[in-house]
Amino acid sequence: MIDFSLTDEQRAIRDWVRTFVERELMPLENEILRREREGHVPGLTAEETKSLRELARKSDFWGVDTPEEYGGMGLDPISVALIETELGRTFASFRFGGSADNILFHANEEQKERYLLPTINGDRHSCFAITEPGAGSDAKAIRTRAVRDGDEWVINGEKTFITGGEQADFTMVFAVTDQEKGANGGVTCFLVDRDMGWTSEPIDTMGERRPASLVFQDVRVPHENILGEEGQGFALAMQWIGKGRYMLPARALGGCERLLGMAIDYSRTRETFGEPIAERQAIQWMIADSQTDVEALRLLVLHAAWQVSQGMDSRHAQSIAKLFGGVKANEIVDRVMQIHGGMGYTRELPIERWYRDLRLLRIFEGTDEIQRRTIARDLLKGHVKVGATLS
Structure with missing residues (x-):
């Protein structure tokens, strides 16, 4: 018998985060929308984010995925996925403090003192820089070069669509250090402080995220x-990319649940021709299809998280969850907008905001096409057997 129940701890964590979102984040939504309509930078301000993180820290909610030895909660992957889902219930993008990129834990002791620990404490801010103008999903095609000159390396190149690149004071940048060896043995990861000379420029997008170009x-x-190690950067990059790809559809799952709830409430009160539109079969089918998609996505996300918690190779399951989540989240928000009609299209409601934000899920950190390529390749090459995902 498969046990789908949560542990008492997981349930308590989920409920605490849901309460935090409802009490602290959702009340800020109207103000965020107002600021955006007036042309201000989308999302929470830096001051609001800092205040919310400090408030959560008072309840010992700090470093949810950071090992306890570094002052974090050290939660299991399923619990972290549950947290992402709850945070996804609001479009006010927020993450709890006290975390650091997983590959920073590969730093030596001196590097940990300079980069890892200050990042966990919130005193420093990092960004992961591998994507380039001509090397997006094909990470092996990077052109940024690092040439050794005595005890230093000289880096030249450009990175693009770098999340947090405008706010970071140091970056984990990947550069080719041995052209002949290529990706496997010829790419190295460097910790590069902003004051060493790299610059950034924000990129305007249709959603909240404002990635940056780094030069x-x-x-x-x-x-x-x-x-x-020198030459082993590509393996680190794949570890970073593969750490939590299921976290993206996990957050989208929370948004879909909130949106579906909005559609149900609206359909009960909006009347046409003398009765609520909830009585219309067309509306009922959209609601039914959306609920089916939500529950399927939930199982895909939790299955991928469970594999990670068991130390299994979860890349195939994560690709499936991300692909399904991106496609279905966009279908759900489209249905919800359709149910709301003209009101859903206005900027008075958050639906159009979610519409723009969720579209990114099909592009960043591996497009739909890349996920399909990964899934098909795994099957065709025999890396994964059909029907063997629970074995």
Whole structure:
């Protein structure tokens, strides 16, 4: 018998985050929408984010996925997925403090003191820089070069669509250090402080996220700033990318649940021709299809998280969850907008905001096409057997 129940701890964590979202984040939504209509930067302000993180920390909610030895909660992957789902119930993008990129834990002791610990404490801010103008989903095609000059490396190149690139004071940048070896053995990850010379420029998008382009022009980096081993950067990059791809559809799941609830409430009160539109079969089918998609997505996300918690190779399951989540989240928000009619299309309601934000899920951190390629390749090459996902 398969047990789909949550542990008492997981249930308590989920409920605490849901209460936090409802009490602290949702009340800010109207103000966020008002600021955006007036042309201000989308989302929470830096001051609001800091205040919310400090409030959560008073309840010992800090570093949800950070090991306890570094002052975090050290929660299991399923609990972290549940947290992402609850945070997804609001479009006010927020993450609890006290976390750091997983590959930073590969830093040596001196690097941990300079980069990892300050990041966990919130004193420093990082960004992961691998995507380039000509090397998006094909990470092996990166052109940024690092040439050794004595005890330093000179980096030249450009990165693009870098999340947090405008706010970061240091970056984990991937550069080719041995052209002949290619990705496997010829790419190295460097920890590069902003004051070493790289610059950033924000990229305007249709949603809240404002990634950045990073430019490296003769940026000199000490040899001691190599993260991990020289030439083994691509393996680190894949570890970063594969850490939590299921977290993206997990957050979308929360948004879909909230949106579906809005559609149900609206259909009960909006009347046409003398009765609520909830009585119309067309509306009922949209609601039924959306609920079916939500429950299927929930199982895909939790299954991928469960595999991670068991130490299994979860990349195939994560690709399935991300693909399904991206496609279905966009279908759900479209149905919800359709149910709301003209009101759903206005900027008075958050539906159009979610409409723009959820569209990104089909693009970043691996497009739908890349996920399909991964899934098909795994099957065709025999890496994964049909029907063997629970074995």
